[in-house]
Amino acid sequence: xxxxSTGARFIFGQRKWQGTTTLRKALHFLPVSERITFKSCVLVxxxxxxxxxxxxxxxxxxxxxxxxRLRADFDDLLLETPHPKYKTTERAFSVSxxxxxxxxxxxxxxxxxxxxxxxxxxxxxxxxxxxx
Numbered sequence: 001x002x003x004x005s006t007g008a009r010f011i012f013g014q015r016k017w018q019g020t021t022t023l024r025k026a027l028h029f030l031p032v033s034e035r036i037t038f039k040s041c042v043l044v045x046x047x048x049x050x051x052x053x054x055x056x057x058x059x060x061x062x063x064x065x066x067x068x069r070l071r072a073d074f075d076d077l078l079l080e081t082p083h084p085k086y087k088t089t090e091r092a093f094s095v096s097x098x099x100x101x102x103x104x105x106x107x108x109x110x111x112x113x114x115x116x117x118x119x120x121x122x123x124x125x126x127x128x129x130x131x132x
Contacts, residue, residue, distance in 0.1 A: 004024055005020040005023075005024070008020045008023035008024050011023075012026075021130075025130050028126065031129050034128070037100055037125060038122060040093070040096060041121055042114075042121070044060065044079075044098070044101045045111075047059075047097075048077075051114065056093070059094040060097060060098060062076065062078070063079060064080070077109045077110060079102060081095070081102060082098070105124070107120075108121060
């Protein structure tokens with residue numbers, strides 16, 4: 001956040017002790033945690049739509065339809081979520097990517113183009129970050 005804050009202060013010509021939340025909001029800067037989420041979700045979108053290298057795409061697996069599952073419970077755009085043994089493994093793309101992807105609204109996951117996906121995702125994350 002300090003690099004974003006420094007940049008926002010520089011752009012607006014503000015002093016060091018002044019708050020930067022409103023400045024970052026005016027610049028449409030996502031907080032670092034939301035920026036990481038944004039980058040990960042975009043990478044998952046690219047993997048699922050043939051825009052990423054095979055070595056990344058092979059880490060993701062679409063959820064398979066189970067015979068006894070309700071129709072409303074099945075969404076072919078959901079991914080299988082691995083259950084890691086160790087806490088540190090949760091940060092791996094093969095684990096965090098599907099979790100983040102499955103947490104997105106269905107309408108967003110069904111975006112037709114990369115640009116529309118990015119726009120909708122940034123709006124969602126920006127609203128979530130600055131709604132408090």
